[in-house]
Amino acid sequence: MFRSLPRFEFLSPKTIEETIALMDQYGQKAKVMAGGTDLIPQMKNEEVKPEYVLALSQIPDLEEIQFTKTGGLKLGAACKISQIDRSDIIREQYPLLAQAASVLGSTEIRNRGTLGGNLCNAAPSADMAPSLLVLGAKAVIASKEGERVILLEDFFVGPGKTVLEPDEILVRLEVPPMKPRSAGAYIKLGIRKAMDLAVVGVAGVISLESKNGTCEEAKLALGAVAPTPIRAKEAEGVLIGKKLDEAVIQLAAETASREASPISDIRASEEYRRSMVGVLTRRAIQQALNKIEP
Template sequence: MFMNQFEYFAPRTAAEVFELVRSLGSKAKILAGGTDLIVAMKDKLIKPEYLIDINGVEEFKGIFYEPGKGAVIGAATKIAEIEFSDLIKEKYFALHQAAGELGSSQVRHMATIGGNSCNASPAAETPTPLVALGAKVVIGSISGEREMPLEEFIVGNRKTALAEGEVLTKFVLPEPAPRSASRYMYMGRRDAMEIDCVNVAVNLELADDGETIKNIKFVMGSVSPRPLVSEGVPALLTGQKLSNVLLEKAAEAARGEAKPISDIRASAEYRREIVGVLTRRVIKEAYAAAKGV
């Protein structure tokens, strides 16, 4: 369980981080929470020559909100801070739910929201609701910044759109629409410290009548190499008032879109069945919340 020899850097500013990642390139790894990185190093899966610890960079931390515009969350913000944020709970409830389900309390106080996306595990908790909420990521480098939707940032299993010399710096979440609600649900082999075998998130907005679905974004996790944004569910539900018949059709559409695999946590058949169950539950709950029921 010994790690390889490496050189450690603890920059204090974003500019220092960008210069280090530019000069050290692929020989370096960013250390944020370390809950995935250190384990991988101990298992000899990766052997970086340099670690760049960004925990001292205040520019990469915190939750900031501007009414009418939305929220900005620093990539090095701890999952526990998101879990216990009254703002996140009020405005972005699906993210609040997912943060509370990630690992143990000890892990949540170490792990970061940026690390959860950069690790790009298909079973990660927070990317699913972030994508449903319309989150964009801001990527920084010595050359400047670029921005993209999170669903474009995660390109596959353990793969992101980060180029050499770039660092994920923050997430940008839009202001929630009036008469909208978001929800997250998951299924694991047990109800404690378990990697999700399926997770889903939905963000829906109702029309002025308070019943017709105006917009809906439905996302599935752990059934595809990356967060899977449904096309079938919005096609069925947009412009409709929710009913049990429509819920069942939405569940069937989601099952058809899912591309699960069989592994130690669940079979592909079980995952596909659970997708349907969670689809019905999460949409029904979000719809009731948007109605104020």
């Protein structure tokens, strides 16, 4: 059935400060829109009814990608998913992020949808979340009071809910530099090969000791199997300080599977999701290990 959009006023601020001032003025009546690929369908379905839509598309500061070897990566919240997928610096320094971006939606969705929109929409299946969680990303949030910085793992509160107050926007993500002898992988399982939300998504980053090759640091994160994207910290604990042989990896995979709290829905059963967390965790660890130079 064709549904038209409810009436709203469209505003196009040119700076972050102007956006924040408008949010302060209109409060709960306003919604920011980045690519609109989540927001517009929600407005059509009358799940949200903003009187004012504040577009973020005319604010170049929000689309910046900056990298330094010591400071790491700064990613503007309005970076398009396709920008992340195609960026040479991201492909070189954080291939895991480019990998996650490359499997989100279709070319059209990646060309419109943004990183900030993916995170702020807070779907448990958001493809960009697990990779950023294992990379230790921080979220920079702005309001008229100034900026505050939190770990991305503290950003999600529940399905569709974040810590953002109505007068706050996500400005950028900050990702620390990758450790030497470390690599990551993101594996997404969907029902179809393309244009499908994750039924399960698993990201992992493994760092090895330079001398003896044991696991110095391990980070694992799961998507679509809990009310928010989550870290699998017990499974990480199984890996740290060990030689990563098959038995250790299998134990970590089984532990991750127990840490998940999936639901059954039309796309997959709880049991299937839980069992696939184990399979994908094992594969993500192995893929990350295979990428670390001997």
